[in-house]
Amino acid sequence: MSESKNIQQTVDDIIAEKGVKGKSVIPILQAIQNTYNYLPEEALKYVCKKTEITPEQIVGVASFYSQFRMQPVGEHIIKVCVGTACHVKGAGQVYDAFRRHFNLTGHEETDASRKYTIEKVSCLGCCTLAPVVQIDEITYGHVASDKVGNVLADFEKHAGISSSKKGLFRNVDGEEIQGEIRLGLGSCCVASGSEDVKKAVEETIADTGIHISLKNVGCVGMCHQVPLVEIIPKGGKSILYAKVKPEEIQGIIANHFKPQSTFGMLKSSVYKFFESVQTDTVWDGVKQYSIDAREKAVSDFLDRQIPIATQYRGIINPLDLEEYKKHEGFEAMKTCLFDLSPEKIIETIKDSGLRGRGGAGFPTGMKWDLVAYNHSDVKYLIVNGDEGDPGAFMDRMLLESYPYRVIEGAVIAAKAVGATQGFFYIRAEYPLAVKRIRQALVYCRENNYLGENILGSGFSFDMTIYEGAGAFVCGEESAMMASIEGERGFPRIRPPFPAVSGLWKQPTLINNTETFAQVSYIIREGSAKFAGIGSEKSKGTKVFALAGKVNRGGLIEVPMGITVRQIVEEIGGGVQNGKKFKAVQIGGPSGGCVPAELYDTPIDYESLLKVGAMMGSGGLVVLDEDDCMVDIARYFLSFTQNESCGKCTFCRVGTKRMLEILNKITSGKGKLQDLDELEYLASWTKKGSLCGLGKSAPNPILSTLKYFREEYLAHINGKCPSGKCQSLIKYQINDLCIGCTKCAQKCPTEAILFKPHEKHEVITDLCIKCDACRVVCPVDAVEIV
Numbered sequence: 001m002s003e004s005k006n007i008q009q010t011v012d013d014i015i016a017e018k019g020v021k022g023k024s025v026i027p028i029l030q031a032i033q034n035t036y037n038y039l040p041e042e043a044l045k046y047v048c049k050k051t052e053i054t055p056e057q058i059v060g061v062a063s064f065y066s067q068f069r070m071q072p073v074g075e076h077i078i079k080v081c082v083g084t085a086c087h088v089k090g091a092g093q094v095y096d097a098f099r100r101h102f103n104l105t106g107h108e109e110t111d112a113s114r115k116y117t118i119e120k121v122s123c124l125g126c127c128t129l130a131p132v133v134q135i136d137e138i139t140y141g142h143v144a145s146d147k148v149g150n151v152l153a154d155f156e157k158h159a160g161i162s163s164s165k166k167g168l169f170r171n172v173d174g175e176e177i178q179g180e181i182r183l184g185l186g187s188c189c190v191a192s193g194s195e196d197v198k199k200a201v202e203e204t205i206a207d208t209g210i211h212i213s214l215k216n217v218g219c220v221g222m223c224h225q226v227p228l229v230e231i232i233p234k235g236g237k238s239i240l241y242a243k244v245k246p247e248e249i250q251g252i253i254a255n256h257f258k259p260q261s262t263f264g265m266l267k268s269s270v271y272k273f274f275e276s277v278q279t280d281t282v283w284d285g286v287k288q289y290s291i292d293a294r295e296k297a298v299s300d301f302l303d304r305q306i307p308i309a310t311q312y313r314g315i316i317n318p319l320d321l322e323e324y325k326k327h328e329g330f331e332a333m334k335t336c337l338f339d340l341s342p343e344k345i346i347e348t349i350k351d352s353g354l355r356g357r358g359g360a361g362f363p364t365g366m367k368w369d370l371v372a373y374n375h376s377d378v379k380y381l382i383v384n385g386d387e388g389d390p391g392a393f394m395d396r397m398l399l400e401s402y403p404y405r406v407i408e409g410a411v412i413a414a415k416a417v418g419a420t421q422g423f424f425y426i427r428a429e430y431p432l433a434v435k436r437i438r439q440a441l442v443y444c445r446e447n448n449y450l451g452e453n454i455l456g457s458g459f460s461f462d463m464t465i466y467e468g469a470g471a472f473v474c475g476e477e478s479a480m481m482a483s484i485e486g487e488r489g490f491p492r493i494r495p496p497f498p499a500v501s502g503l504w505k506q507p508t509l510i511n512n513t514e515t516f517a518q519v520s521y522i523i524r525e526g527s528a529k530f531a532g533i534g535s536e537k538s539k540g541t542k543v544f545a546l547a548g549k550v551n552r553g554g555l556i557e558v559p560m561g562i563t564v565r566q567i568v569e570e571i572g573g574g575v576q577n578g579k580k581f582k583a584v585q586i587g588g589p590s591g592g593c594v595p596a597e598l599y600d601t602p603i604d605y606e607s608l609l610k611v612g613a614m615m616g617s618g619g620l621v622v623l624d625e626d627d628c629m630v631d632i633a634r635y636f637l638s639f640t641q642n643e644s645c646g647k648c649t650f651c652r653v654g655t656k657r658m659l660e661i662l663n664k665i666t667s668g669k670g671k672l673q674d675l676d677e678l679e680y681l682a683s684w685t686k687k688g689s690l691c692g693l694g695k696s697a698p699n700p701i702l703s704t705l706k707y708f709r710e711e712y713l714a715h716i717n718g719k720c721p722s723g724k725c726q727s728l729i730k731y732q733i734n735d736l737c738i739g740c741t742k743c744a745q746k747c748p749t750e751a752i753l754f755k756p757h758e759k760h761e762v763i764t765d766l767c768i769k770c771d772a773c774r775v776v777c778p779v780d781a782v783e784i785v
Contacts, residue, residue: 011046020051023486038069064488065469074110074117083123083390084621085130085547097145125393127547182217182230194227200246210257309517310557321443324404332523336412337457345416352527353539358512359616361605370499371417374507381419382510385426388472389588392619394543395513399433403440409516414461422463472643476691477510490647491691534560538604548622549576565599579624587616589636590696592703612703628724629708634662636700651694654685667727670716723784726769731762736781743773
């Protein structure tokens, strides 16, 4: 069959599955790109020929969303995360190192063999593992610029492993269970190697005849300790092991379980471990990884948290419906379906004080009331899981680890407002979240928790998944609805608001993932209990992604009103490497920097607005004394300028002009009057922009100008105090040099000559300022001036 016939047959199959209406354009394009790794022109023309989709629509949509590629690419895609946490930990150097490895120049993105294409992505949602690189479906954390060769070698080693070799473990038979092993399989866990740990557990069990249950659980939140393995012997004490490697699994299992038969011991490949379980060869190798919830580091991380959205973390299997039900799952939904009127549900949510957790903090009960008030035979509900903020991964974790809780909250909301159809709008960069939600929806339909006449209540409601295509602006309500309708993600002028005229001009309720995750708790425990947590105007808890220069990063859920200091110092264990705390960036590109002088600022909606920041969706990135605040402002401006949809002039031109000025300043070409111009442009961009992206884009500039103006002045005078802005720095080697040659060996451009036992020198004209020499120097002889 010719290539043209092949393409047509493939497109026919895709259309048969996705539909012929204009609203199907994004799912159709995603399916075509999943097949070819880009969008062949012939395929697009054929789509227009066979469907109601016009050439104008398909080209307009394909060129708007960053996920889509119009040109052929390599066999494998390397995605280098440049989110906030990765940026401050050297993602730029990692990206440059990959380009050097493949000898890419100019605007080239694909290597000469057309095997690899490299691209930057805004955030992969694994911020505690920064810097992060993803090659196809394999994610690598803590990638250093001098390790790109190792990453590629490992990918080549594993890329050919067939899926049939995975999942060797089978559920145990009817014999007595000796205990349980719980293994976290969230995205951070998987990126840190938990799949390999799982395989090692499966193989060890298969070899020994030990009867234990292997249970996959969701995110525990302690992302700084992954992979985590919890051992629960029957009748014994639970033991938690941190940062476990596959080769350590045999010893860990041997420490807690023994084969129940002599044959099992003889056939075991770990026989020696069982015979010497109390010897140093096993005991020391195991116990050093064991941690206890009573240990200070662990208790400090957990004790200040109040799990509501993350209730039963690390205990329940994300997709085990029966286990979710045993932990009060769907009880709140049943109460709402059979015992409470829609008005009473909304009144309970209002009394709880719950506010939208997506950023602006609009009262949830009030929003529900507005949708319920507008009568229509058709109403829609959307779970906003389009978590585009770099440095945020709360929605990813909730969708991966607590899918039923989010679904339960959505069904309760649907009953309250009279919605008939629901959508999960999830970032395409979160494949595991999409996979788990899709499977959870199947199980819910099979058990009549979704669909027609739910549990015989007379209420019908179902949900489907809509994958985003890579546009930060689609986190805004009206842009998201445009995307679902199959259009470019342009925000709309409001009013009318979605509650009146939303998706396909019908009343629509849109809430963030975390908002829905807290609903069942409020119904089950009562509004007063939820309202008793938090501050006067900000009730309940907030889930944060704690990342950046902090010792204990992870997913945390804390009461509103907790201070920045308490989160960083007590929960996070302070700043890494003994550095001084400089600021925390809260709220992503829409937020602002809270400086050290405001370390005791309470984290609630009102307090953050007062200091020039905002809650946002919950990204919290810690910065230390080595971070340049002008560079941070430039980083966020480059993100928002790139993500601006371009519809309104204030945002399109304002962000572009502000970025030009920041580029001037960080390259040493700025002038004093540029600061006045920045403030002037920021003011008008906030006033004139149509949606939240443009209105909040100046926040990082305004907050850094307010609290770190001296750094802007230093840049204008030709110096970057933190040594981060490449145009303003150079590397040199001082008299501490011992001639070990490590810097010369690591230098990718031979800017340091190999001179054993002699003081080395940096050839400035050849130096690309990759920082590899400074990192590897054992005596701090390499300095930035």
